[in-house]
Amino acid sequence: MPKDSGIGASSKRREDVRFLTGNGNYTDDINLHGQAHAAFARSNVANGTIDSIDVSAAAEMPGVLAIFTGEDFVEVGGNPAGWYIESRDGTPMKEPKRPVLAHGKVRHVGDAYAAVIAETNAQARDAVEKIEAQITELPAVANTVAAVADGAGLVHDEIETNICFDWGWIEDNRAATDAAIKAAPHVTTLELVNNRLVPNALEPRASLADYNAGSDEYTLYTTSQNPHLTRLLVCAFVMGIPENKLTVIAPDVGGGFGSKIYHYGEEALVLAAAKKLCRPVKWTADRTESFLTDAHGRDHVTTIELATETDGTFIAFRTSTLANVGAYLSNFSTATPTYLHGTLMAGNYTVPHVYVNLKAVFTNTAPVDAYRGAGRPEATFSIERIVDKCAHELGIDPIALRRKNFVKPDQYPFTSAAGLEYDSGNYDGVMDVMEGMADMSGFAARRAESEARGMLRGLGVNSYIEACGLAPSNLAGALGARVGLYDSATVRVNATGNISVMVGVHSHGQGHETAFPQVVAEMLGIDENLIDLVHGDTSKIPFGMGTYGSRSIAVGGAAVVRATEKIINKAKKIAAHMMETSEADIDFKDGAFSVAGTDKSVAFGEVAFKAYVPHDFPHEELEPGLEETAFYDPANFTYPSGAYACEVEVDPETGKVSIERFCAADDFGNIINPMIVDGQVHGGLAQGIGQALLEHGVYDDNGQLLSGSFMDYAMPRADDLPFYAVDNSCYTPCTHNPLGVKGCGEAGAIGSPPTVVNAVIDALRSGGSNVTHIDMPMSPSRVWTAMNS
C-alpha cells in the first residue's frame, strides 16, 4: 500500500493551489504605496568606451525623479565571485570589478550604464531614450576560442588577458595521466561544444526596494533562489549596508534554474534609489532584458580523450576545456566549471587516471554561470559521448563497455580518480532497471518498423553520476569557497499544536512546501497539514544558503530533521513532567508520548499546549516554549546516479529528430515524495532534451545575441517531448545524511543530453553514415548537414 502521508507519500503539491488559481504572490505583484519605477539604459554594442553620458534631456522628461550612472557607484563595491580559483602556476584568478552600473566601458550587449527612476514605468522608459550616451564601439571579443587567440582584443584592459584562470585538476596527476595515455593501446578523441543556454525562467527578474528613513532599514523584494546570499552580497560586498538593516524577501518565484541564485546590479540600484528618494522603487525585466542580462549557462569548448586497453578497460580521461564566463564573473561562475565539473570527470568508472585542464575565458557576452546541473551536465556530456564513441571504435556494446568499467557495489566508499569520495551507488542495478524499462530486445523490431516508413531509428544510452548537496563547508573552504555551505531550519511548534518550519532553502517550483512538512509529520506522527513551511524571508529565518545544486532536501531537509529531533527531545521533557515520570521512561510513537509499561499517554498537541501554558513548570529545570533551530553542514556531497535510454527517429530527408521513447532510471537514495520526484525528473529531461535538440544562445561576431527572443531561441514544447518512463526503484540511500536522500532536481538535465546525441548518432550510423559527432542543438539543419558532408 502506498502511504498517504509522511515520508514516501505522493502528497499533492499544496502550493499548486495558489499557483494554479492565480493567487501566487510574485515580486511584480507587490505594489507599495508611493512606488516609483526604474528603467535601465543598456548598451547596444558588445564592447565600447563610454565617452560621455548626458542626462540633461532625460531629466526634463515628465515624471522623472532621479537618474543614476556608473559615476554614482564608483565608491561602492563590486559584485564578487563566490569561489576563489588558483591557476596551475599558482597565480590567483583575475577578478575585474563588476560594478552596479557600467563605468568607463560597456562589456556586453545589455550592460546597463544608466538608470532612470520615474513615477511610472512608461515615463522611466521614455526618459531612458533621451539619455545621450557617447559610446565608442570597439571590436567585440564574442567567441570563446577567438578570445584566447594571439592578438585578441581585451574584455578587461586592466588584467591584460582574457583568461580568468588556467586550472588543472588534479595538477599533480597530470604527468601520470599523460604517460598513461601515451602508453595506451587505444585512445579515442572527441572535440565537442556544450552549447550556451539561456535559462528563460517564466517569471523575469524583478526587484522592489523600500527604505524606511526613520529606522534606516531597507526591505528588498526580489526574484531570488537564496535571499540570504543576496543580503550578504549586497551588505558585505556591494553597498555596505549593515546586515541587520536589510531584509530580503524572495516571495513566490516563477522558476530560476540557476539564473536567480546570483545577485545582480539591478537589486543594488533599486536599493540606492529607494534611499535617495525615500520611496519604494520597482524594476521588472522585460523578456528582452532577461535574454540579454540573466546569467546564461554551459558554453564549453572541450577536447576529451579516453585511453583504454583493447578489451575496453578504461585507463585515463583527459580533457582540455575553454569555459566562457562572459563579460563579468557572476557569483558561482568560477566554481561551476571547476569544482562542479572537473571533480566529476571520472564518471561512474574505476578509471585510474583523470586530468582536467580548464581555462575560464572572458568574452563580451552576458555572464555565464550555473544553470540546472551546473558543471555536471558538461562533465557527463563529455564522458558519455566519448564512451559511446570508444565503444563504437572498439566494437564493444556500449552498455557492456560501461558495465565493464563501473564502480561495483562492494567498492564503496570509492575515491574516484577525480578526487571525490562516492559514498554509495549501484550502477549495474540501475542499468538493469533501465534495460528492462527500455525493452532493449524489442528495439530491432521497432527499428525495422521505422525503416519501413523511410525513417532511421537510433538507440542511445548513458550512465551518469553527479554531486549534489553542496557542500561540506570544510572541503569547500579548502578548495576556495568564500562562503560556508551548510543550511538551517527552525521548527516552531505553536501553542495550538500547528507548526511553522522556517528554512534557508527556497522553493521556486520544487514543491518544498509539500515535501518538507512530510518529513516533520513523519517524525512527529502528526497530520502534515498542521505544518507549514516558511521560506524566502531573511527576517523570519535564521540563515540559509538557498536552493541550487539539488541541495534543498539533502542539506536543508537534514537541518529540518535535526531541529525536529531537538523538538522531540524537548517535548519528551515536557511529557515526562506532565506524567510525573523521568524523561528516560518516555516513548514517543505515532504522535503520542507514553510511559513505558503503563497506559499513561499524552498527545503531541497536549505537550505543545503545555509548553506555552507552563503553569506548573519547575523553572530551574524546564524552559517554556517549543521552538528549536539547527544548522546542518553535510559531511560529503551526495551522489545520485542513473542510466537513461533514448530512442529517436531521424527523417533522412530533412534531418528532423523526433524522440520516440525516453526511459530514465535514477538512484536518488530515499525518496520523500515520489510524485514530486517524478515531476522533477520530467522537468529536467525537458530541459536536457531542449539542450540536445533546440536551445542555443548564439552571439554573432559583433557580440549581438542572435537568439535574443523566443522567435529564435527554441524552447522545448510539449509536442517536442515524448511520454517519459521514469523509475527510481533501485536505490542506495546516502550514507551520511539523516534522511538518506541524494537530490533529484537536476539529474534529468544532466543525464539526457548525451543520451539523445548518442541515439541520433546511432540512427545515422544505421543509415550508413559515418558521422561520429554532431554538436548540440541537433537542429534539423545541423543533422542534415552532417549526414550530407
Add this chain to the structure above:
Amino acid sequence: MYEFDFVKPGTVADALSALSTEDAQALGGGQTLIPTLKQRLAAPLKLVSLSGIAELQGVTDNGDGSLGIGGATTHAAVAANAGAYPALADLAGHIGDPAVRNRGTIGGSLANNDPAACYPAAVLGSGATISTNNRDIAADDFFDGLFGTTLEEGEIITSVRFPVPQAASYQKFLQPASRFALVGVFVAKYADGVRVAVTGASEDGVFRWTEAEEALNKEFRTDALIDLNIAPQNMIADLHGTKEYRAHLVKVMTKRAIEAAS
C-alpha cells in the same frame, strides 16, 4: 509602448478617413503590430482597428469556383469556414497557436509579408487576387521582397479572392523556435496549370518555383522534380538553416505537397 490614440470604425470609409491623418496605422489582429509596439520599434500616433468592420469579415463562396475572404477575417475563421478549399483551411489552422489564430487576420499577414509567413504562399500559389479599398491586385504583382508589398500608404486590404484548385497542399517545415515556416511550399493544380509558391526560403521573400511548375504541368508527379534543384545562392541563411539546407527543403516540401495533393 508609446502613447497612441485608438479608434474602431464600423465602415471601410470611416477607417480610411481615420487613416488619412498623420502616422495613423491600420490594426488587424495585432499579432505582429502589438509586439512591435511593445518593443518600442514603432510609434504610430493612431491605431485604426479593422476588427469592427462587418464588410471585412468572413468567408464567402463566390459561386464562380472561388472563395472570397474578408480582409479582417481571422485565421481561426478561415480554418473553420474555408472547407471548400481544404488546403487553405488547413494552412490557416496551422498558423501559430490558438491565441494567434483567434486574433491574427489574413489582411494583416499579407500586408506584413513576413518572409516566413504562410498566407503569402497560399495567395501566390493560388494566383489569388487581393482587393483593396481602391483596386484589385494580382498575387504576382502584390509581394515585393522582404516585408514589402505594393500597397500604398493607408490602403486597406478588403478581401482576397482565391480560385479553388482541383488539388492543392501546403507543406510547412517548422522553424523550431518561432514555428513559422523554415520552408513552406504551396502547390495548387488548376485546370490551366500548376502553381508552386515557396515561403521562408528566399532572401527575396515568397516566390514561384517556375521550373517546378513547368515540369509539373507535364506530369503532376513527384518524379517530375527529379532533375530539378533550387540554387542555394539566394536562399536565407540563419541560425536555423544554411542556404543549402533551405534549397534542399524546398524540393523535399514540394515533393511532399505533390504527394499530399495527389
